[in-house]
Amino acid sequence: MPPAAAQHANGANLVQASSPLSEAREVSFGQGLTEVQDHSAAEFYEGAAIHDLLVALSVDPAHGLPDATASSRLAEEGLNELAKSKRPGFCKLFLMQLTNVIIILLILAAVASVAIGSIPSAIAILVIVILNAGIAAATENSAGNALEALSNMTQPEATVLRDGREEVVASNTIVRGDIVVLGTGDVAPADLRLLEASDLKVDEMPLTGESDDVAKVAKPRSRESTKLTPEDMVFSGCSVTQGKARGLVVATGMHTRVGSIAALLAGQQKAGYCNGCLPDTSSGMTPLQASLQRLGMLIGALAICVCVVVFLVGLALGTKDPNAPSAPGWIYMVLISITLTVAAIPEGIPLCVTISLASGCSQMVSRHVLVRRIAAVETLGSASVICSDKTGTLTEGKMRAVKMWASGSDYEISGTGFDPSGSINHAGGLEDGSSDIGVRTTLLAGLLCSNASVQLEVGEDNISRWVPKGNSSEVPLVVAAGKLNFTSALAEAEFPRVVEVPFSSSRKMMLTVCATNGKACLGEGGMALPRDAQFVACVKGAPNWVLESCSRWIGPGGVVEPLGAAQLEQASMTVDNLSSQALRVLALAVRPLPELPFSTDDDAEVDGNQKMDMLCKDLILVGFVASIDPPRKGVPAAVQAAYDGHIRVVMITGDYLKTAAAIASDIGILTSTEGEAEAIDCLKLRPDGEYLPDAEMDLLTQNARVFARAKPEDKLEIVQSLQRQGLVSAMTGDGVNDAPALKAADIGVAMGIQGTEVAKGASDMILTDDNFCSIVGAVEKGRIIYAGIQKFVAFIMHGP
Structure with a gap:
């Protein structure tokens, strides 16, 4: 807990x-x-x-x-x-950039240059230090604050x-x-x-x-x-x-x-500000920072050694200043040693690194990546693991009806997001199924038995978007009905609701009763209604619960037929098949009524269970609608590209294990049959309420690609476990629950559109198009920059 x-x-x-x-x-x-x-x-x-x-x-x-x-x-x-935590100001950020080893060596070199009278050299070195710190501090100054967003x-x-x-x-x-x-x-x-x-x-x-x-x-x-x-x-x-x-x-x-x-x-504010030349993106250092730190220490040690050797050799040989032979020789050797030390320090490295990373930040904007911390560019290029939340990151975060079954036939529903445009075709072909009686009856029944709606609204960016209102489980039904031009307003006008029994966790169904107003069919092109039908009850809910109350179904051709054992078995197999594809299946049924079994005046005195008992029987099964939060376009290709680059993609989600594994298989995260080792329920990480020891935790996470039923603390533990294994971890996400792990990861990547301000404030970079695919391009660019910096350092150290 x-x-x-x-x-x-x-x-x-x-x-x-x-x-x-x-x-x-x-x-x-x-x-x-x-x-x-x-x-x-x-x-x-x-x-x-x-x-x-x-x-x-x-x-x-x-x-x-x-x-x-x-x-x-x-x-x-x-x-x-x-x-609320106070964000460091520009002056403090500027001073924080001066604590890097190479920067400290450069400052000492400037002081030494002044000591030996080389004022132009001192000025040049100080200009480099100021430019480097200014560029890095300016980039850092734009960083948001996660706690203010919260x-x-x-x-x-x-x-x-x-x-x-x-x-x-x-x-x-x-x-x-x-x-x-x-x-x-x-x-x-x-x-x-x-x-x-x-x-x-x-x-x-x-x-x-x-x-x-x-x-x-x-x-x-x-x-x-x-x-x-x-x-x-x-x-x-x-x-x-x-x-x-x-x-x-x-x-x-x-x-x-x-x-x-x-x-x-607040307890894990990234301490990297104190690492100077390059703002850090983790509790330690980025790979590049660590390399430059080691290089700085090595250069410093070698410079001191050379200085001492030259000084001692000069004294031993009695070397004197040729311009002042009478002056003590040791003074001349001190000046010579300091000059050699200053010359040995590669003052161009910090400025080159900072400019390269700042340039990379600008170039990534065109790839829909906004970099908040300058060193994040290089860190992403060094990433060996990308940990991603599922909902809204790998998937659209929008439940959408994709398949349905009616009159014994399977159908596919096209479209994107909450946009009601699209088509309904017979499965496996392009034959239009939107005019089939079973299809039209199923979707109108779903609309009549829902309280959700979708509206076209203009956002702050002046772009029109379809915005859902109400229960997220009902929205897919409303959107699918919209593809047949059935709208909530039209349904309410033609079939006014007189009774509603809301969904409950105990009965797993919702029921509404609507007046038919003497109509002969349930909607245009829908199921024919008996002449005495004054009302129609519409039921939606869990398939096994709805099927128990059905005695008839709409068969081929839209004719109502008895629901025999063969038809019931076919319906059950359809549900099992859809569920195995990680789809959420809702069953729809109707019942024409010549009159209500209770007076509407006494409606408040009859509880929901009583209404269900009186109305939810002898139902006509009209169909099933299957919904899913679909993968984002291009995500499977992006995952494969990550694998080709030897980067492991890990999905961390609150879904149950089977659902998580099915979705991970669809997008290519799970490619092995060893599902038990690669897909893990997070309860295994905390079997008795306490997390496993580090060694056992690391053993579980070293090969895992899917973590199911994850809590915010689990994500943090997983990221830290990967880091203990020496892996450079990137964490993508958009929810509040992702923020601690985003903050702890070597690099946190937030979604710009659907991401919460909390996630953005905790991140190192933001994907402005919310597309997981953009991270692949960012990794590629990061690797190019890292390789370029390596070449420059090698060139500088090699000398002319």
């Missing part, structure tokens, strides 16, 4: 509970926002009984905190904000219950014990333990990096360790996509789950 945190403020004890649990786990406050997080407190918040939490936080769930208590607690705990993640206002009334307050004034009211579209302002929830789904992509909406409940049936987040917790920065809820604030500011990631970032 990632660290959440015990809240602290000036040592004041807010717990006055008499329960054993609250006595054992005293919730107190201490000094500072950057203290190490307490695991037992996290377990208390996420595992304790609601009653114990309410008592511990001294709050009445029906009335919320009194205003006086909230004000007092705010004064003790501080604002609900993340700690601070902007939460919405400015939130609805809370205080003194028995709901009121809107600034989100940074929320304290532990507040009762927060959430609805669709709201963003959680803090970490919440759910008190009540109605059909609640939350988008946790900013936290976990996965695009699937997560169902949340106030009373989970079990606390499965396999889940990325607890079912009864909503974390700060995550948005509500469906339903409504009330939650108890259990952590604010730096003590939230997002705050723990901020703490990780």
